[in-house]
Amino acid sequence: MFANRFSRLADDALLAAVAAGQHRAFTEFYDRHLPGVLAYFRARVESADVAFDLAAETFASVLASASRFDPGKGSALGWVYAIARNLLVDSYRRRAVSDETRRRLRMQPVELCDDDTARVDSLAAIGAAQLAAALNSLPTDQRDAIIARVVLEHSYAEIAATLTCSQSVVRQRVSRGLRNIRCRLENDS
Amino acid sequence: MRRDATRALRRELHKAAARQARLGRRRARRVLPLAVVVMIAASGAAVAAVGGSILGYAPDSPDDPVLTSPTQTAAPGQFSRLSRADLAKIRRERQRRAPVSDAHRWFAALRVPSSAAYDTIYRSSRGLISARATDREICIQDRRTEHGGWSSSCAPTVVARTYGLYVIEQCDSNAPHPQRRRIAGIAPNGVSEVRVERQNAEQASAPVRNNGFILITDEPIDTIVVGPARRAIPPITC
Numbered sequence: 001m002f003a004n005r006f007s008r009l010a011d012d013a014l015l016a017a018v019a020a021g022q023h024r025a026f027t028e029f030y031d032r033h034l035p036g037v038l039a040y041f042r043a044r045v046e047s048a049d050v051a052f053d054l055a056a057e058t059f060a061s062v063l064a065s066a067s068r069f070d071p072g073k074g075s076a077l078g079w080v081y082a083i084a085r086n087l088l089v090d091s092y093r094r095r096a097v098s099d100e101t102r103r104r105l106r107m108q109p110v111e112l113c114d115d116d117t118a119r120v121d122s123l124a125a126i127g128a129a130q131l132a133a134a135l136n137s138l139p140t141d142q143r144d145a146i147i148a149r150v151v152l153e154h155s156y157a158e159i160a161a162t163l164t165c166s167q168s169v170v171r172q173r174v175s176r177g178l179r180n181i182r183c184r185l186e187n188d189s
Numbered sequence: 190m191r192r193d194a195t196r197a198l199r200r201e202l203h204k205a206a207a208r209q210a211r212l213g214r215r216r217a218r219r220v221l222p223l224a225v226v227v228m229i230a231a232s233g234a235a236v237a238a239v240g241g242s243i244l245g246y247a248p249d250s251p252d253d254p255v256l257t258s259p260t261q262t263a264a265p266g267q268f269s270r271l272s273r274a275d276l277a278k279i280r281r282e283r284q285r286r287a288p289v290s291d292a293h294r295w296f297a298a299l300r301v302p303s304s305a306a307y308d309t310i311y312r313s314s315r316g317l318i319s320a321r322a323t324d325r326e327i328c329i330q331d332r333r334t335e336h337g338g339w340s341s342s343c344a345p346t347v348v349a350r351t352y353g354l355y356v357i358e359q360c361d362s363n364a365p366h367p368q369r370r371r372i373a374g375i376a377p378n379g380v381s382e383v384r385v386e387r388q389n390a391e392q393a394s395a396p397v398r399n400n401g402f403i404l405i406t407d408e409p410i411d412t413i414v415v416g417p418a419r420r421a422i423p424p425i426t427c
Contacts, residue, residue, distance in 0.1 A: 021213050023206030030199055056198050063206055092341050105205040116194035123195065153323040 011076035012069070019067035026066070030059055033080060038120055039127030040084055048117035051124065053097040056110065058084045060101040077185065134184040142177030149174045310375065311401025318373055318401040322346065331356050331373040331403070342374075353377055353415040355402075357422065370410060370422075373403040380416035387411050 006014060006028040014032075017025035037058055041051035061083050069079055091097045099109070112120075135143055148159045149170070156167045163170065307319035307330055317332045327350075328343040340356040348354075355374025376383055376397045383402045384394035393406035413420050 018206060021210035023203065023210045026206040027199060027203050030202055034195060052194060052198075059198070059202055060205065063202060063209065095340060102201075106208065107201040107205050110194050110197045110201065112194045119193055119195060153325055155325075 012071040015062075015066045015069045015076055018063065019069070026063055029062070033077075034059075035123045035127030035130065037080065037084055037127070038124040039131070040081065041088065042121065042124035043128070044088055048120040048124075049112045050097060052110075052112060052116070052120050053099070054084070054087055054091060057087055057098055057101055060105055060107060061087065064101050064105060075182070077182070130185070131181075134181045137184060138177050138180055142173045142180065145170050145173035146177045146181075150178070310399050311403070313403060315403045315405060316373060318375065318403065320375060327354055327375070329354055329356065329374055333371070340373075349375065350377055352418040352420070353380070353383075355413075355415075368408045369405055370408055371403070371405045372413060375400045376402060376415050384414050385410040385412065385422075386414060
């Protein structure tokens with residue numbers, strides 16, 4: 001009953017529900033975003049268990065600070081990835097993954113075996129595939145612009161020269177494409 | 190049968206969320222009576238303050254100027270208050286229109302894994318430096334040989350090309366003193382040597398090869414010099 005009720009809610013409504021004390025909303029949020037968050041970390045760190053630890057700390061931080069999320073300042077998805085990025089940078093600096101929030105929330109450590117690392121990898125692949133599917137659903141001009149700019153990180157000037165159009169046209173295609181992807185990801189979730 | 194790790198994490202998060210919710214309700218029960226008391230006290234203080242200021246600014250005689258207010262008063266019907274639903278609708282629409290500003294974070298998943306994307310630029314008995322460069326950002330990884338492990342750092346390309354980019358190993362609390370400091374990274378084109386100083390006296394130097402260098406020296410040092418760029422290094426803290 002609860003799963004159905006929360007599965008219809010948008011991300012920001014789920015976080016608002018968590019902040020209001022409806023803890024089951026957080027399970028839905030976790031199920032929805034675990035593959036994406038694992039895909040994000042798996043592309044940046046070398047081992048699956050480090051990616052899993054970072055994901056665990058990310059979700060613990062989201063839970064601990066759900067009441068501070070302000071939908072007026074940006075999307076819930078962007079907020080979650082901002083937390084993820086901060087934890088990643090922090091772990092690079094300290095050369096260790098923090099478990100501060102998990103300990104503060106009195107969460108038990110989760111041990112991983114070989115099957116789990118394989119599962120982490122497969123979930124990360126699902127997350128990347130969702131993103132790739134959203135990218136493939138775009139019109140060709142928007143998809144090419146996003147791949148050139150966001151994935152391959154070419155400059156607008158280079159892309160404009162390759163596509164023989166102005167920089168402002170490229171910027172517009174990237175902006176529209178990203179907006180469409182975001183709508184698609186939010187609707188899918 | 191063993192529960193898989195993602196489910197175990199889900200269960201732990203669920204329990205933590207339930208604890209948080211219980212804690213929140215308990216806090217609300219404690220805070221509510223206190224808030225009522227504070228509100229009563231605050232309203233009393235506000236009435237006293239307003240009364241005091243009215244009395245303080247009241248004209249003493251008919252010759253005093255008439256008090257005016259800069260506040261504009263809107264005529265009835267000039268504006269209407271938006272309902273919560275309308276405000277939420279406007280917010281949703283604004284979000285829908287806004288382009289995604291943090292797209293590069295999402296798309297990290299589509300890039301090749303970081304270890305594969307890095308090219309080796311410097312290798313010696315002390316370690317290995319690899320780098321990944323785009324027109325916006327340069328990242329380096331420093332892999333140590335003496336006790337394993339790695340460090341990583343990124344900087345905007347413009348900054349790295351001008352000042353270089355390096356990672357500084359902070360300290361090892363288990364190591365004997367004096368501590369040794371390891372600095373590994375890349376130097377701008379044309380720089381052939383990197384040196385470290387203490388009170389303007391050179392302590393150690395390392396040659397730059399293929400833009401990469403690894404310098405290991407004893408503490409204390411306070412400055413690193415990479416070409417024309419000098420940078421103060423904070424003292425070691427364990």
